[in-house]
Amino acid sequence: MRRREARRDPWQPNNSVRTSQSGSAMKAFVAALLFAAIAAVGMSILLNIIQEPSSVAFTTGGARVGDPGNNLVGPNG
Secondary structure, three states: OOOOOOOOOOOOOOHHHHHHHHHHHHHHHHHHHHHHHHHHHHHHHHHHHHOOOHHHHOOOOOOOOOOHHHOOOOOOO
C-alpha cells in the first residue's frame, strides 16, 4: 500500500519550489549586473577614444574660434 504524505494547510507556501526558482533568478540577476558593468566600461573607453573637443569638432572655415583657453568652448572654459 502506498504511503500518503501529511496534508499541508493550503495557505502555507511551498518552500521547495520557491528555493529552487530563487537560486536561478539570482544567478540571472547577477549575470545581468555583470554584463551591464562590462558594457558600461567598454562603451566609456570607446567614447573616450572617438570623442574630440568641441573646439575641434565644430570648427568650420567661416567660424572665428580663437585660442580655446580664452573662450567658453575650449578645455579651460
